[in-house]
Amino acid sequence: MTTPSPLLPAFARSELAFARGEGARLFTADGTSYLDFAAGIAVNSLGHCHPHLVAALKAQAETLWHVSNMYRIPEQEKLGARLVEATFADYAFFTNSGAEALEASIKMARKYHAAKGAPERYRLITFEGAFHGRTLATIAAGGQAKYLEGFGPKVDGFDQVPFADHEAVRAAIGPHTAGILIEPLQGEGGIRPVPPQCLRGLRALCDEHGLLLIFDEVQTGVGRTGKLFAHEWANVTPDIMAIAKGIGGGFPIGACLSTKEAGIGMTAGTHGTTFGGNPLACAVGNAVLDVVLAPGFLDHVNDVAGYAKQKLAALKDRHPQVIEAVRGEGLMMGLKVIPPVGDVVQALRKQHLLTVGAGDNTVRLLPPLVITRGDVDEALVSLENACREFETARASSTKGEAA
Numbered sequence: 231m232t233t234p235s236p237l238l239p240a241f242a243r244s245e246l247a248f249a250r251g252e253g254a255r256l257f258t259a260d261g262t263s264y265l266d267f268a269a270g271i272a273v274n275s276l277g278h279c280h281p282h283l284v285a286a287l288k289a290q291a292e293t294l295w296h297v298s299n300m301y302r303i304p305e306q307e308k309l310g311a312r313l314v315e316a317t318f319a320d321y322a323f324f325t326n327s328g329a330e331a332l333e334a335s336i337k338m339a340r341k342y343h344a345a346k347g348a349p350e351r352y353r354l355i356t357f358e359g360a361f362h363g364r365t366l367a368t369i370a371a372g373g374q375a376k377y378l379e380g381f382g383p384k385v386d387g388f389d390q391v392p393f394a395d396h397e398a399v400r401a402a403i404g405p406h407t408a409g410i411l412i413e414p415l416q417g418e419g420g421i422r423p424v425p426p427q428c429l430r431g432l433r434a435l436c437d438e439h440g441l442l443l444i445f446d447e448v449q450t451g452v453g454r455t456g457k458l459f460a461h462e463w464a465n466v467t468p469d470i471m472a473i474a475k476g477i478g479g480g481f482p483i484g485a486c487l488s489t490k491e492a493g494i495g496m497t498a499g500t501h502g503t504t505f506g507g508n509p510l511a512c513a514v515g516n517a518v519l520d521v522v523l524a525p526g527f528l529d530h531v532n533d534v535a536g537y538a539k540q541k542l543a544a545l546k547d548r549h550p551q552v553i554e555a556v557r558g559e560g561l562m563m564g565l566k567v568i569p570p571v572g573d574v575v576q577a578l579r580k581q582h583l584l585t586v587g588a589g590d591n592t593v594r595l596l597p598p599l600v601i602t603r604g605d606v607d608e609a610l611v612s613l614e615n616a617c618r619e620f621e622t623a624r625a626s627s628t629k630g631e632a633a
């Protein structure tokens with residue numbers, strides 16, 4: 231008999247447990263190796279136990295972990311300055327997670343209008359298929375029934391429109407609208423890219439109506455798509471941006487970045503966090519940036535992503551009964567599949583390739599950004615094997631039907 235788990239059964243966990251990680255590989259206690267194209271859901275941006283991150287974490291652990299935002303935190307100031315330098319932003323507010331970065335973004339947008347004398351402008355327009363986190367406000371922002379169900383009244387202030395529907399956005403703008411919140415490329419929703427002209431259209435609508443444009447780059451950020459941030463592909467900038475996942479490389483850290491103007495309402499005492507931006511987290515964030523901002527790093531991401539894209543397109547052509555479409559940007563890749571996505575993720579696990587399921591029956595491939603073409607080739611062997619397995623199963627079931 232198995233002992234009852236002390237853990238709240240809120241996750242549908244696999245039986246797998248890993249003991250060790252190195253680069254793009256994870257190892258179980260018995261030494262079995264898996265190629266990690268999940269990267270803790272786009273978190274382990276530099277793979278497992280990257281030597282530079284390990285060194286930074288160890289050095290900071292022996293110096294100072296936590297002091298509170300009552301004091302100046304040099305590591306936080308340095309990380310903030312680097313993020314500001316590399317983006318549209320003038321300010322950074324550090325958090326421990328993506329959802330908290332979104333909460334800060336949502337509060338900032340509301341407070342901005344309040345500070346401008348229009349507190350009635352508190353509503354954000356969001357999009358179908360969106361995912362912004364699991365707090366009460368972010369499940370309301372995401373608007374997915376399965377996450378809202380049973381948790382009481384939905385937090386007010388979010389108006390959802392169909393994905394990438396410019397006219398619906400225009401029609402949804404009213405006297406209470408504060409801004410527009412969007413992922414430049416939907417992650418949980420199934421690796422659905424927002425067309426660049428749509429992002430530019432949203433920027434124009436915000437400028438026309440005095441609204442704030444908020445990008446959720448929690449999953450797309452920090453080099454994942456081949457640019458430091460995905461919105462750079464569309465050549466538009468937001469007023470506020472939430473980041474997390476990749477910036478910590480596995481250490482929990484997020485941030486709300488904003489222009490000076492968007493931050494006008496967030497004066498001392500209006501928002502806070504105990505842990506956010508502590509020395510330990512920021513030391514690791516700085517170490518991640520040391521690598522991601524180094525010359526040539528994003529070129530590597532784009533090179534290996536281009537290679538993977540070609541290989542995946544050829545795979546789809548060979549297996550049209552399993553793979554319906556290949557999509558994504560950079561190393562944020564999705565395979566829209568025909569068998570149930572959970573079955574495909576499971577079949578790939580059996581082939582020792584780790585991936586993540588997403589909405590729209592899509593398998594997400596989110597490898598560490600440091601993978602090589604050789605790793606892509608290895609993943610393709612697993613993908614090929616899994617596709618064949620589904621075709622064989624399908625062929626024998628149709629034979630059964632005919633008989």
Ligand SMILES: *Cc1c(COP(=O)(O)O)cnc(C)c1O
Pocket residue numbers: 326327328329330332361362363364413417418446447448449450474475
């Ligand atoms: C993961 C994710 C979040 C939530 O981040 P947590 O760290 O889990 O709170 C929000 N938005 C997007 C786009 C995400 O991918």
